[in-house]
Amino acid sequence: MTTTSALRDVVVVGSGPNGLAAAVTLARAGLAVTVVEGQPEPGGGVRTLPLVSDRVGPDEGLLRDVCAAVPAAAPTSPFFAELDLPARGVDLLVPEVSYAQPLDGGRAGVAWRDLARTVEGLGEDGERWRRLVGPLVRHHEDVARIALSDKRSLPVAAVVGGAGAALAAALAVLSTRAGDRWWRTDVAHALITGVAAHTITALPSVAAAGTAAYLGALAHSPSGWPLVRGGIGEITRVLVADLRAHGGQLVVDRPVRGREDLPAARHTLLDTHACVAARMLAEPFRGRLERLPVGAGVCKLDYVLSAPVPWAHPDVARAGTVHVGGSVEQMRQAEAEVAAGRHPDRPVLLVSDPASHDPGRSGRSGLRPLWAYAHVPRGSDRDVRPQAEQQLERFAPGFRDVVVDCVVTPASRMADHNAALVDGDISGGAVSMWRMVARPGPRPDPYAVAPGVWLCSSSVPPGPGVHGMGGHHAARRVLRELGLPVPSLAPGR
Structure with missing residues (x-):
């Protein structure tokens, strides 16, 4: 393990994409940087590790994405765009269907990458989809700049250049039930609502509408x-x-539970949940961070399948991400139950079958992984595999027949493999439009949380996602x- 006895310029706690983005930015500026990670391997929410279960051994060669699996925000993130992942050997696979929403009766909404x-x-809602989403797509780079900003200095050119108007129009339709009248069919309405459900919060809401507009544009x-x-x-390998x-130095397998565990440094950046960071600070700084509520949780399901998911609608299999939740009202009801601290009978699931797009993800005998998040109340210790499989069987008859095994990680255990995921909260704190701007609190500089201490996780703007911008914004400060x-991030520099 790398030693850290000498005083460093910077110590970064946590090696998720935000922590590593901060570390890379500061190391390129010539500072002495040490990253301290509690797990045996770096990456936080961006790790790929062996998938081993009671029935599947390591010889099968299966891999699982431990947390995030689809980095939708990465290509248009200013940090990753300048870093240039493809030039560094990261092969980004772009499915012809970005996401799909299966519905009862073998129907589905399908979001092809091709807008037309x-x-x-x-069908009947096609032109409405074009009118709502088309302007966002035309200005998708500016939409990304707004979404990934520090919410303190918005990119004015992007706001006035068309992206602002497109976002305002989308929010007007998607943020309240009054906007339901925009749609004529349940398919298009469910398709966009499935994107909004990424927030794991009440539907509809302004925050969920903003997520739908941003991710829908991408x-x-x-x-x-x-x-x-x-x-x-x-991605972690490159960083x-x-x-x-x-x-820069990287120290792994070294949990940080308090300031006494930190190496000496002039500046400390915390890529942790706000409530975890609070434990390392004294008052009044501790209390300021504790005001950010912990958000809803996820139960992680790592399936091993003997064959592809037998979706009733064939085009669903082409999607990189599948939103499993049924109709708009069913998703709204499920998310309302989660927000109230109850487990829905029909939870919302996010599902990805990587071997459908990357044949190398199949195992030696042909087995394949299936990645899934099920939305549950924060801190839930419940194994929701039965409810998840009921949902999957509903839209993919015969799903249970191809299941070999499943590794279940309840929300209450998510922090075991990533201390930042308190109670299974993958969002770094409760999600609302106010909380996306004022996270961890309503301060002019959300990143400076104590003298010499900076927060750089999903608990600061721009919030959750594999974009690195929380770390990059903090490092710039x-x-x-x-x-x-601010140094160049380009390869070869």
Whole structure:
């Protein structure tokens, strides 16, 4: 293990994409940086590890994406765009269908990356989809700049250049039940609502509408919602390599439970949940972070299948991401139950079958992984596999016949493999439009949480997602305090 006895310029706690983004930015600026990670391997929510179960051994060679699986935000993230993942050997696979929403009766909403094809498939609602989503797609890069900003200095050119108007129009339709009248069919309405459900919060809401508008725009962009060949952990590999190439150190298998566990440093950046960061601070700084409520949770399901999911609608199999929740009202009811601390009988699931797009993800005997999140109340210790399989069997008759095994991680155990996922909260705190702007609290600088201490996780703007911008924004503030320029992130620099 790398030693850290000497005083470092910067210590970063946590090696998720935000922590590594901060570390890379600061190391490239010439600072001495050490990243401290509690797990045996780096990556936090961006790791790919062996998938082993009671019935499937390591010789099968299966891999599972431990947390995130589809980095939809990465291609248009200013941090990752400048870092240039493809130039560094990360192969982003772009499915022809970004996402799909199966419905009863063998029907489905299908969001092809090709907007025109999506419009054609939505029939009576096709033109409405074009009018709502089309402007977002035309301005998708500016939409991403707004969504991934620090919410303190919005990109004015993006706001006034068309993206602002497109976002305002989408929010007007998607943020309240009054907007239900926009749609004529249940298929298109469910298709966009499934995207909104990524927030794991009440539906409809302004925050969920913003998520639907942002991710909906990316779905029809050239980059789509990509998967990573070989698993999302390839992104971590690139970040760690760049950190080390610029003199940074990485210490793994070293949990940090308090300030006494930290190496000495002039600046400390915390890629942790706000409530975890609070434990490392004294008052009044502790109380400020504790005001950000913990959000709803997920139960992680890592399936091993003997064959592809037998979706009733064949085009669902083409999707990189499948939203399993049924109709709009069924999803709204399920998310309302979760928000109230109850387990829905029909939970909302996010599902991805990576071997359908990356044949190398299949095992030696042909087995394949299936990644799934089920939305549950925060801190839930319940194994919701029976409810999840009922949902999957509902839209993919015969699903249970192809299940070999399943590794279940309840929300209450998610923090065992990533301390930032308190109570299974993958969002870094409760999600609302106010909380997306004022996270962890309503302060001019949300990243500076104590003298010499900076928060750089999903608990600060722009919030959850594999984009690295929470870390990059925090690092830029450290550099500004030190009077140092922001370095280039381009390969070869």
